[in-house]
Amino acid sequence: MDQDAEHTLTSLLSSLTGSAQRMLTFTVLWHPELARVGEQAFASPGSRQIALNRFAPLFGRPGGTPLGLGDRRIARDPVMLLRDAADQVTIVTPQSRMSIGVDGETLAGGATLSMAAVERGVVLALGGCVLLCMHWSDQLPRLNSSKTLLGVSGAVLRLHESIRQAAGTLLPVLLLGETGTGKELVAQAIHAGSPRRDRPLVAVNMATLSETLAAADMFGAVKGAYTGADSARRGWFAEAGDGSLFLDEIGDTPGTVQPMLLRVLETGTYRPLGAAADVRSGARVIAATDQDLGHGYNQALLRRLEGFVIHLPPLRARREDIGLLIRHFIMQWENAGNAPAELPTTLIDALCRYDWPGNVRQLAMVVRRALIAAVDGPAPAFEVLVPEVEQPPQPSNVAGRLPVGGVAPDDAVRKVTRRAKLSELDHDAVLAALEDNGWQVGAAALALGVSRPSMYKLIDDHPDIRPAVAIPLAELQSAVGACGDDVVLCAQMLKTPSEALRRHLRGVGLLA
Missing domain, CATH: 1.10.8.60 (Helicase, Ruva Protein; domain 3)
Structure with a gap:
């Protein structure tokens, strides 16, 4: 491990072997050179003070050349960040004209940030041109080759590991996450990383199925099986074949279909409407929802869907x-x-x-x-x-920011809509x-x-x-x-x- 005088890393490592402490980490959120967005610098777990200026610490990506922030609008005189035994971080401003912002507020003097504030991620604005996110890390970065699931955070690195593990199994996968977190992208990544990658990936939005035609949509129907069935109809399971079937909004599955879906997951067979014999399915089911399925949902079906569960982190x-x-x-x-x-x-x-x-x-x-x-x-x-x-309700001052030597307030309780x-x-x-x-x-x-x-x-x-x-x-x-x-x-x-x-x-x- 190479360190500079302020105990910040000048080379990027792949693990935290021998240390259980989290590192204070700085990620470039914005920079006049857009190619530098996403670069990171890490303070070693035991360091108690970090100097932040034009030249230090050194930011980089795995395999890249670490560099200082470099922009002339960032002062040479450093902003000092002091970490105490309670993992509070005190900011000591330099004697320079450089503007410093902390979570949207201009900092005129010193301030102390609680451990919880850093947990949420503190946005530092330096010289009106560079934005950094100060946060905790429990691991150092690895190369992210995905062109769709972007990120340098520990949460995204763990998500990629879960995708890799899920892709290597035949189990049903349940993706849990708020709206807009990328559940369909994760389903596509699981399919692309699996031995089924050359077979179909069929995506179905369960919220769009009607109660009357849901069974025919999912499992197909023979000619004459119901009024208006003038020809045989293939269902989504037949379309997927031996590939993957992505069932989005699984919490909105019509009640009439839930027992039928449970049967195909348990036995690997289903019967199209009006058919005289069962059909075997080789499709691997990947389901997703942003709902709590604990009440009012077929619990036996939920247990079957939970073969491999992946929680997608919210952006916050x-x-x-x-x-x-x-x-x-x-x-x-x-x-x-x-x-x-x-x-x-x-x-x-x-x-x-x-x-x-x-x-x-x-x-x-x-x-x-x-x-x-x-x-x-x-x-x-x-x-x-x-x-x-x-x-969201906006606090009157920076969340988690305290006068130097102050006491951290209780964390605010987030309201979930x-x-x-x-x-x-x-x-x-x-x-x-x-x-x-x-x-x-x-x-x-x-x-x-x-x-x-x-x-x-x-x-x-x-x-x-x-x-x-x-x-x-x-x-x-x-x-x-x-x-x-x-x-x-x-x-x-x-x-x-x-x-x-x-x-x-x-x-x-x-x-x-």
Whole structure:
């Protein structure tokens, strides 16, 4: 282990052999050189003081060359970080004109951060140009070759290990995680890493199945098995064959299908509707949900689905990955041929400090909206991009920050939004949610407390909301003539979701 004078690592290790202590870690959330986002520096487990300036500590990736932060706006005179026996971290500011921000507040003097505050991830802003996340690590980084499951956090490294283990088994897999955490991406990664990678991966959203046709959708039906069955029908299990069957929103499985699904998991066989004999299935089931299946769900089926359980971390539990994700979305934007757009560091700071109830999906949506606006002018403020209904209660000062020598307050209890039942939501509530959120389906779903697939179901059932493709061309032309390129305004006028409307307008040549 190589160390500098401040006891920070100058070479990256792969494990913490011989030490059970967590390391104080710094991850680059933002940097004028975007390629440096995601680089990390680690204080050795026993170190009690760290100097943070233009040249130290050294940041890097596994296999890369460690470098100081380098930007001239960061002072040579170091910010000193002092870790005490209770794992509180005291910040001592230098005698320089460099601005220092701690969780969105300008630091004028010293401050002490509780262990819990560092646990949540503290965003440090240096010189108005570089953002760091200060957090604890129980392991050093490993190379992440995934192009979709991005991250440098311990949570993501552990997720990759779970995916590798699950891919090597034949057991059913149950993915548990909040909405927007990437459950379908994990299912794809498990399939791609398994011996079934060259066979089909069939994805089914259980929330979209109707009670009357769910069994036929899942298991197929012979001709004449039910009214309207004019020909034989293959089910999803037959489509998957010896590949993988991904059952998303498994908590919304219709009650009539749950015993049938249990049988195929127990015996490996099922019977299509109206058939005279059973059919053997070789499909490996991967299920996912953001619901608590402890009550009101077939518990025998749940036990079968729990062959291998993977918990996906929410974004707030891996704050150090947010900058890397933002950079990824910006690169996606530019690679799609869009005009380059620059987002201010103050906005990135706010994005990194937010807790993201909609997780990666919501972050992606907000970043893209910011990029769209930033092409022709300044990027919107964070408060404009994130609807007020999604804002968590904001403390009057930095969470977990104390006067030097103070006592840490009790951790605040997080409030979890209750998952709404579709039967509780009337047409007026659905329409109001869409209107309040710019006719964005994802944002409206978050506001109502439902999943995105459930939101689509509510939209389909609404008498006043039309799919964009069903709107007459003359009416589309009239709306575009009145609203110009403002798709959100067009969506409000036409009462149709804005994302689908944008795609349709481009398809018919009404939008560049």
